[in-house]
Amino acid sequence: xxxxxxxxxDCGLNxxxxxxxxxxxxxxxxxxxxxxxxxxxxYHICKTKLWLFSHNITLEKGDDNVALGKILHEDRYKKxxxxxxxxxxxxxxxxxxxxxxxxEIKKSKKMDAADRAQLLFYLYYLKKRDFDxxxxxxYPLLNKIEKVELNPEDEDATEREIEEIKKIVLGSMxxxxxxxxxxxxxxxxxxxxxx
Amino acid sequence: xxxxxxxxxxxxxxxxxxxxxxxxxxxxKILPINKINSIFAYGNLSFSSGVVSYLSxxxxxxxxxxxxxxxxxxxxxxETLVSGDLVxxxxxxxxxxxxxxxxxxxxxxxxxxxxxxxxxxxxxxxEDVQEAVGDYATSIETExxxxxxxxxxxxxxxxxxxIRELYYNALDEIFPEEYRIIKRTRRPPExxxxxxxxxxxxxxxxxxxxxxxxxxxxxxxxYLHEPFERRFSLSxxxxxxxxxxxxxxxxxxxxxxNMLDDSCFRGEIGNMLLSEKGKKIFLKEYDEKLKxxxxxxxxxxxxxxxxxxxxxxxxxxxxxLGVEDYKPLVMWW
Ligand code: SF4
Numbered sequence: 059x060x061x062x063x064x065x066x067x068d069c070g071l072n073x074x075x076x077x078x079x080x081x082x083x084x085x086x087x088x089x090x091x092x093x094x095x096x097x098x099x100x101y102h103i104c105k106t107k108l109w110l111f112s113h114n115i116t117l118e119k120g121d122d123n124v125a126l127g128k129i130l131h132e133d134r135y136k137k138x139x140x141x142x143x144x145x146x147x148x149x150x151x152x153x154x155x156x157x158x159x160x161x162e163i164k165k166s167k168k169m170d171a172a173d174r175a176q177l178l179f180y181l182y183y184l185k186k187r188d189f190d191x192x193x194x195x196x197y198p199l200l201n202k203i204e205k206v207e208l209n210p211e212d213e214d215a216t217e218r219e220i221e222e223i224k225k226i227v228l229g230s231m232x233x234x235x236x237x238x239x240x241x242x243x244x245x246x247x248x249x250x251x252x253x
Numbered sequence: 254x255x256x257x258x259x260x261x262x263x264x265x266x267x268x269x270x271x272x273x274x275x276x277x278x279x280x281x282k283i284l285p286i287n288k289i290n291s292i293f294a295y296g297n298l299s300f301s302s303g304v305v306s307y308l309s310x311x312x313x314x315x316x317x318x319x320x321x322x323x324x325x326x327x328x329x330x331x332e333t334l335v336s337g338d339l340v341x342x343x344x345x346x347x348x349x350x351x352x353x354x355x356x357x358x359x360x361x362x363x364x365x366x367x368x369x370x371x372x373x374x375x376x377x378x379x380e381d382v383q384e385a386v387g388d389y390a391t392s393i394e395t396e397x398x399x400x401x402x403x404x405x406x407x408x409x410x411x412x413x414x415x416i417r418e419l420y421y422n423a424l425d426e427i428f429p430e431e432y433r434i435i436k437r438t439r440r441p442p443e444x445x446x447x448x449x450x451x452x453x454x455x456x457x458x459x460x461x462x463x464x465x466x467x468x469x470x471x472x473x474x475x476y477l478h479e480p481f482e483r484r485f486s487l488s489x490x491x492x493x494x495x496x497x498x499x500x501x502x503x504x505x506x507x508x509x510x511n512m513l514d515d516s517c518f519r520g521e522i523g524n525m526l527l528s529e530k531g532k533k534i535f536l537k538e539y540d541e542k543l544k545x546x547x548x549x550x551x552x553x554x555x556x557x558x559x560x561x562x563x564x565x566x567x568x569x570x571x572x573x574l575g576v577e578d579y580k581p582l583v584m585w586w
Binding site: 113114115246247248250251253 | 335337339469563568570574576580582
């Protein structure tokens with residue numbers, strides 16, 4: 059990131075300070091499919107989940123896991139939180155400094171690969187916009203933090219994932235298949251409603 | 254788990270900050286907002302300002318029933334969970350006549366399957382009527398087997414009508430004189446059995462509507478019934494499957510266990526209604542029935558009868574999305 063761009067960008071981000079929710083413009087629409095961090099995450103967890111979520115089929119009403127996620131977000135990180143949205147990619151919070159830090163808050167390490175991919179996706183987009191950023195995964199319940207940097211392989215992988223996500227979302231709904239995580243998934247009833 | 258609230262008395266629904274309560278000259282009852290699934294209003298309900306929009310904002314439907322216990326209408330909250338894709342597929346399944354017939358037939362298949370379950374249960378437990386009921390069950394099966402040749406919705410409807418007629422004839426064999434249906438009529442109900450059936454069917458319709466609200470299905474796009482028949486006609490379609498499971502079984506219990514006496518009814522033959530007491534007894538049974546659980550194989554855990562309605566809606570969603578052919582629920586227990 060050169061100095062000029064850095065300056066501009068800093069201004070951009072500083073502007074965010076007073077506002078609770080802001081958009082940084084980035085190209086996230088790919089042939090009418092909007093790619094977001096959550097979708098990248100779901101891509102790694104379950105293709106059916108990715109599809110349902112992308113088609114606005116949400117069943118999260120009353121799901122305790124979702125409620126816990128919300129509480130974690132609201133309480134512990136209240137002071138730091140800037141709740142930034144990059145064209146629909148919502149980021150848990152951002153710290154500005156010499157480098158931008160994108161923080162993601164996670165309950166456990168169970169979805170490690172998915173959480174990492176999500177963060178890499180954010181870094182990828184920021185990089186495309188000439189922001190030099192680093193990711194941090196926060197596990198408040200484990201009292202742990204982990205740094206995530208974007209290397210060239212990750213960048214390629216992210217690009218491939220985006221293409222894949224696009225294909226899945228534009229295709230027909232992937233048939234649900236039983237896996238371990240289904241028992242904790244909000245879509246469980248939807249997926250396995252047949253007697 | 255959210256609850257349904259049944260309000261039988263006249264009164265006013267008020268909102269004070271984030272609390273909703275029902276009030277009349279005799280009582281005052283708090284309805285905890287995040288515990289309400291839907292409200293079933295049987296009395297004359299009026300509202301203080303703001304309460305309707307508050308309930309609507311919280312996604313809580315209110316179903317209104319008239320003096321006779323018939324469904325009158327619902328305050329259906331603004332849709333919040335719209336999935337454009339699902340609505341388009343739902344419409345597509347209506348517009349394509351082959352697909353529409355397919356789905357319409359499934360609702361009859363489910364209803365018929367559950368009707369037969371009910372009859373077989375009686376054929377097993379009551380020796381005195383075994384033969385007669387068995388004969389009716391066979392006739393129903395024959396009638397049902399004609400469904401696959403039906404090329405239009407009206408002809409499907411006729412088959413369904415015949416199945417129901419046979420079913421009610423069979424019930425007339427089973428129940429005592431005072432509960433004979435003879436001829437099923439809707440408005441006004443002519444006799445005790447008709448009164449009970451109508452009251453129960455209205456309830457199932459409303460419960461189903463509340464459940465539809467919690468899915469992304471559009472309640473106005475239906476298959477067996479015409480979308481213009483009633484505003485939320487999908488609820489009519491899905492109710493067909495659940496009427497024998499919920500309503501008919503409740504009625505059997507009420508009659509068999511002698512839980513009803515003359516004070517549960519008002520009026521006379523030709524204009525028979527449930528009394529306040531009758532409504533209360535029925536609603537209590539209904540609420541308990543919805544909470545009854547049953548082991549579900551697909552989910553490998555117990556689910557309530559009420560969630561079975563929701564699961565049925567998911568199955569329909571998956572059918573219209575082209576993931577899995579819809580197989581209507583037939584009691585497996
Ligand atoms: S229940 Fe299982 S198959 Fe269905 S969306 Fe969730 S993870 Fe995927």
